[in-house]
Amino acid sequence: MTQKYFYLFLFLWICFISYAQDNKTKTDSAAIGYKKIENYSKKNKFTKFVHKLIFKSTDVKPTHPDKVESIAKKHVIYENKIIRKITIKTLDPFGYSEIDTTKKPKRFSEKAGNAVHMKSRNFAIRNVLLLKQNQPYDSLLILETARLVRSQRFVRRVDITAELAGKNADSVDVTVVVLDSWSLIPNANITPNKATYELTERNFLGSGHLWDNQYQHDLNDKRRAFSTRYVVPNIKNTYIQTDLNYQIDLENNYSKSIRVERKFFSPFTRWAGGAFVENRLRKDSLPSSSFQYSLQTFKYNTIDLWAGHSFRIKSDEFNDRKNTNLVTTLRYYKVNYLKDIASEFDAVDFFSSESFWLTGIGLSSRKFVQDEYVFNFAIAEDIPIGKYYGITGGVQNKNFENRLYFGIKATLGNYFKWGYFSTNYEYGSFFKDKKNQQTAFVLQINYFTPLIELGKWKVRQFFKSDVILGSHRLESVGDRISINESNGINGFNDPKFLGTRKMLFSFQSQSYSPWQWAGFRFSPFLNYSLAFLADSKRDFSISSGYSKLGFGVIITNDYLVFNSFQISFAYYPRIPNQGENIFKSNTYKTSDFGYLDFEINKPKTVLYE
Incomplete structure (x- = not known):
């Protein structure tokens, strides 16, 4: 009986996929890499046949092509110019925008939330950057830096911009604007037999460090369990992560x-x-x-x-x-x-x-x-x-x-x-x-x-x-x-x-x-x-x-x-x-x-x- 449900579900799912293919779809320029495989496969009938079994044609366009290309072109005009200065700006999570820095929180709830939030410190962001002062501007490193900053669990969004240090200057000033996420996460789970309380801070004191603590106790025989974990994700821009962990459960x-x-x-x-x-x-x-x-x-x-x-x-x-x-x-x-x-x-x-x-x-x-x-x-x-x-x-x-x-x-x-x-x-x-x-x-x-x-x-x-x-x-x-x-x-x-x-x-x-x-x-x-x-x-x-x-x-x-x-x-x-x-x-x-x-x-x- 379970197999019948499975095949029914699979049939409906395939029908939905067929419908999806009729919609306007998006693909990515990374298909260029597969284009080389496709071109190579055309050298003889066998490789061409194997390619058709595995791959679709690579004559497709990237996902969000205008957005991706505009981001790349925004940086390429500064290629190889010397970075004179890097400015980091961190914003509280509520009511601000990394794109429009003139936007301010207006509602009381936004202001109250920001008041109890500890904003990321500049060194927490600088630790992640791949670009350096007095080094050539590399658009590939800029894009990769933006991805790495986005991957930090305490960051919501990031925008990296550059401008010439002066008219006809051969150096640029870089600005990194980071919009924080709310990082303090409480959690509780109470059942008739036990209670579990957890408190996680993913941006401890604005440092980017993670501190996770959990306490559990048995409501019947008063047994206790505890765990703590502290993570330093990046030591002085080396990307060396240190993870300290201790835990003991109800069974010791x-x-x-x-x-x-x-x-x-x-x-x-x-x-x-x-x-x-x-x-x-x-x-x-x-x-x-x-x-x-x-x-x-x-x-x-x-x-x-x-x-x-x-x-x-x-x-x-x-x-x-x-x-x-x-x-x-x-x-x-x-x-x-x-x-x-x-x-x-x-x-x-x-x-x-x-x-x-x-x-x-x-x-x-x-x-x-x-x-x-x-x-x-x-x-x-x-x-x-x-x-x-x-x-x-x-x-x-x-x-x-x-x-x-x-x-x-x-x-x-x-x-x-x-x-x-x-x-x-x-x-x-x-x-x-x-x-x-x-x-x-x-x-x-x-x-x-x-x-x-x-x-x-x-x-x-x-x-x-x-x-x-x-x-x-x-x-x-x-x-x-x-x-x-x-x-x-x-x-x-x-x-x-x-x-x-x-x-x-x-x-x-x-x-x-x-x-x-x-x-x-x-x-x-x-x-x-x-x-x-x-x-x-x-x-x-x-x-x-x-x-x-x-x-x-x-x-x-x-x-x-x-x-x-x-x-x-x-x-x-x-x-x-x-x-x-x-x-x-x-x-x-x-x-x-x-x-x-x-x-x-x-x-x-x-x-x-």
Whole structure:
């Protein structure tokens, strides 16, 4: 019965997509990169045939072409002139405009909100800038700087302008105007059994630092839980992030960690690396050989070190504004278990100490396209497009034995006439005595349609799929995957329902309301998820699948740093060990649909969860 609902939903969704294709659509100039592939494919019939199977024609125009090109032309006239001065202006979130600096708050509510808001300090913005005084003006760095500033969670909008220092001058003055978001976020969740209180400040004292605190207590037996996290996102414009974290839950499971890391945050980044140290204790149930579950204690230390370097091998300047980089990385990962798990519950010693050397090499070509009405309302969003091809190799020492590891990855994404489409393919396996061990294959697809306008309303359709196929996996519950929560269907939670292969398909119809109340907009949505879980004894062909049908409202407010939150309700036909015809609330998160990025970071094994 579930499959019938799935195919019915899929048919209606395809019909809606067909309707969307009749509307005026938008694409992006990054198709130039794919144009080269198309031209190459015309050299013989076979490559031309393969190209038609995978790609649409690249004879399309960029999303918001006038807007994108006007932004580029605004900066190109100052190219290579020396930057004499950089002025930073930060504005409170209510009643101001980054474009029209003469606009002032008028209403009492706006003035009151600004009065209790601590505005971003200039150094918090200067830390993010890629441009420097007394250096040549580079329009590519200007556009990338604007994107990086927009990506800060305490920033709502940014505008970067330049003007000549004087008539016929060979230098320019740059002005960066930043409109803040409201950054203090309280949250509370009270049930008959426990109460949880959370307070997050994403711009602590205007510094751009994040401080998140959570307190929880059990209302029945007075147990307490607490967690705190402090993040310094950028130290003196080095883009080195420091993350301090401590948490202890109601069961006295705890984690203490520190992470210092500089990622490949931009296509212009040349050096990256990081260090992570953690001490963790957790308790979980494991089955014995007779399938009797017993609570076990896991206590271990983790050390994770990595470094990487990026070599620019191609830059397409203004027409494409996309860099192609060759990136090499090296990683050392070590886990040291301080307490052994009894062999009765871990016969293959899966939960044991290990050390792992990994190295990777990859080719990354990416840029960002501005679009609107994707995951936010009428706010510029930077959508990643491009491609990545990578190879990972390594040696693992575990249980006094060495194993080789090899993995490959390919990620592709672009705008087409029929929407934004991206895919990710990964394959990885350990090798010992010329035999495969713990092999995994991953296929991911993300898609959303062009914006559909229905009167004053706007609508998009989203689709996401995840396929994970494991083989030669170890006989341990630690080497199994589930369809629980973020690993499958939100709200679905059965820790004993595990497998080695799974397929997940998610659809969503998202509307964007033209009406607002007190700055809040209420946008209804409808989503459907279907998941299949299999193993050596339970194949996909005999599984009817597990599904969720959800509906709700996303509430957005441009002034708030968290941009949106939601009220949702979901119906589950059945959940193993829980029952049938189950209703739950607030099981949907906006992060359920996201982007596949083309960024290279530390080398790792194929994510199998």
